[in-house]
Each structure stands twice: as structure tokens, then as C-alpha cells.
Amino acid sequence: xxxxxxxxxxxxxxxxxxxxxxxxxxxxxxxxxxxxxxxxxxxxxxxxxxxxxxxxxxxxxxxxxxxxxxxxxxxxxxxxxxxxxxxxxxxxxxxxxxxxxxxxxxxxxxxxxxxxxxxxxxxxxxxxxxxxxxxxxxxxxxxxxxxxxxxxxxxxxxxxxxxxxxxxxxxxxxxxxxxxxxxxxxxxxxxxxxxxxxxxxxxxxxxxxxxxxxxxxxxxxxxxxxxxxxxxxxxxxxxxxx
Numbered sequence: 001x002x003x004x005x006x007x008x009x010x011x012x013x014x015x016x017x018x019x020x021x022x023x024x025x026x027x028x029x030x031x032x033x034x035x036x037x038x039x040x041x042x043x044x045x046x047x048x049x050x051x052x053x054x055x056x057x058x059x060x061x062x063x064x065x066x067x068x069x070x071x072x073x074x075x076x077x078x079x080x081x082x083x084x085x086x087x088x089x090x091x092x093x094x095x096x097x098x099x100x101x102x103x104x105x106x107x108x109x110x111x112x113x114x115x116x117x118x119x120x121x122x123x124x125x126x127x128x129x130x131x132x133x134x135x136x137x138x139x140x141x142x143x144x145x146x147x148x149x150x151x152x153x154x155x156x157x158x159x160x161x162x163x164x165x166x167x168x169x170x171x172x173x174x175x176x177x178x179x180x181x182x183x184x185x186x187x188x189x190x191x192x193x194x195x196x197x198x199x200x201x202x203x204x205x206x207x208x209x210x211x212x213x214x215x216x217x218x219x220x221x222x223x224x225x226x227x228x229x230x231x232x233x234x235x236x237x238x239x240x241x242x
Contacts, residue, residue, distance in 0.1 A: 007107050007197060007217070008070045009209065013052065013157070015117045015194050016063040018077065018103040026059055028092065033139050036061070036084055041153050043079035048072045050155035052114075053121040055140035062121045064114070066157070077103050106193035107209070107217065109201030113190070114159050116182060118145075120190050123178050134178045142178070147171040 007014065020026050027033040033056050040063075044051055048068030055062045067073045085098045108117055122142040126134040135146050144151035145160065147167055163177075164170040182190075193200040199209070199217035206217040 006074060006102065007105055007199065008067060008073050009107050010067055010069050010072070012209070013064060013066045013108045013110050013114050013117070014073055014105045015108055015120070015190060015200075016065065016073065016077075016103055016105040017060055017194055018063075018080075019060040019100040020098050021100045024059070024098060026056060026061060026098075027088075032088060032091070035087055036080070037153055039080050039083045039087075040076070043076040043083070044153070047075040047079065049076045050157075051141075051153055052155060052157045052160070053118045053141045053145075054153065055121050055124045055137065055142075057124060062124060064117050064121050073105065104194050104197060106190075106197065107199040107201070108193075109199075109205055110157070110159060112202075113200050114157060115177065116186055117190060118157075118160070119178055119182055120187065123181060126178075127181065134175075145171070145174050 027036060036056060040051065040054070043049070044065070049065050049072045050068070051063060051065045053062075053064040065073065065076075067076075081099060088098060089095055108114055122137075122140055122145065123134055125131050125137040125140065131137055135143055135148060137143075141151055141154050143149050144154045145156075160170065160174070163173040189200065199206050201209075201217070203218060210217045
């Protein structure tokens with residue numbers, strides 16, 4: 001079966017993961033990590049991608065971002081691969097690819113899922129036990145949203161601004177949301193949608209958006225299509241309708 005085209009829909013937030021090959025590291029030290037962020041900042045400005053949240057994990061990169069055009073996300077990820085991977089190979093005297101296949105992404109219905117996706121991204125290191133406090137992850141956007149620094153890579157989404165009327169209110173509300181975390185069902189829904197490439201939104205909204213996307217955004221129902229029910233009067237008719 002042919003692979004579905006990757007989702008890329010202008011004006012809608014996308015939750016993205018780019019993994020590296022087994023046994024490889026996304027970055028070996030802070031110089032590599034800074035190189036990733038520099039490459040992302042340049043590419044996102046060049047191709048029109050607003051990054052709302054990110055985290056650099058040991059073996060993958062997470063982004064939550066809204067593209068200005070249908071091609072923006074793909075162009076940014078291509079640029080990141082060319083610039084960062086080439087520099088990484090030169091610096092560490094290696095050759096070959098670093099990415100484990102193409103990136104995975106899902107389109108999110110923002111009102112229902114965007115803030116959950118932000119929590120998913122920014123609490124990753126803390127949630128997986130790498131740090132005792134959520135703000136200890138300096139290689140993510142979490143410290144930006146907690147008011148501990150200004151991150152030039154981040155473009156705050158309107159829904160984040162809606163958490164409070166002042167920076168203090170927004171930061172306090174965001175800390176509460178991060179520390180409350182996500183349920184197992186929420187984590188599974190976000191992870192499965194991102195891995196599968198299907199949109200995470202109500203079926204009606206997905207059906208409307210599929211027209212502009214040029215592909216289905218949700219999987220077809222499993223099993224055979226239901227047959228139309230047979231009316232009693234039809235079943236009584238003999239063959240040929242006489």
C-alpha cells in the first residue's frame with residue numbers, strides 16, 4: 001500500500017516528531033543542541049513556520065508548530081536535515097544519515113488539543129524522569145512559557161495568551177497545567193495520532209478539512225461497509241419484481 005502524503009495544512013497546528021536511528025543520538029553535547037536550534041530558527045523564519053513548543057530529547061525532536069503554507073513544515077524539516085546533519089557528520093567524523101525515516105506529524109484541532117500538545121512536548125523530560133522539576137529542561141521551550149527566559153525560537157499561540165491577562169497569570173496557569181500533566185488516554189491519543197499521521201480532531205471537522213488537504217485525515221472505519229437494510233415489502237417480492 002502506498003504511503004499517505006505527509007500532512008501539511010496552512011494555519012493549523014501540527015505535532016511533529018523526528019527520530020534518529022537506533023543507537024544514535026540527536027545531539028552529543030550542548031554545541032550540537034544549540035546548532036539544532038539555530039538551524040530551526042533560520043529555517044522556520046525562511047519558510048514560514050511558527051513554533052509554539054519544542055523539546056530536544058536524546059533520540060528525537062518534538063515540535064508543535066503552525067505552518068504558513070502547506071509546504072512550510074516539510075521545507076523546514078528538509079532544511080534542518082541538510083544543515084544540521086551535515087554539520088553533525090563533519091564535527092563527529094561520521095557519514096550517512098541520522099534520521100530514522102521521515103518525520104511523523106498530526107494536525108490538531110486547536111481548541112481541544114493544542115494546550116494538551118504543549119504539555120506533551122514541554123513536560124517530556126520531566127515526565128520521563130530525567131529531571132526533578134519541569135523547569136530543569138533547558139533544551140525545550142518550557143522555561144520560555146514559565147517566564148524564566150525569552151526564547152527567540154518560540155511564537156506563542158493565541159490559546160497560550162488566553163491563559164491570563166498578564167505574564168504572571170499566564171506563567172502561573174501554565175505551571176499548574178504542566179504539573180497536572182496528562183492522563184494516559186490523552187498521552188496515547190497524541191502519540192498514536194502523531195505516529196499514524198491521522199488528524200486529531202472531530203470527524204466532521206476532519207471531513208471538511210480533507211477537501212483542502214487532498215487526502216483523508218482520519219482512517220476509514222474497520223470492517224466491511226454496512227449493507228442497506230432490506231425493507232419487508234422488498235423481501236416479499238419475487239425475483240424480477242413481478
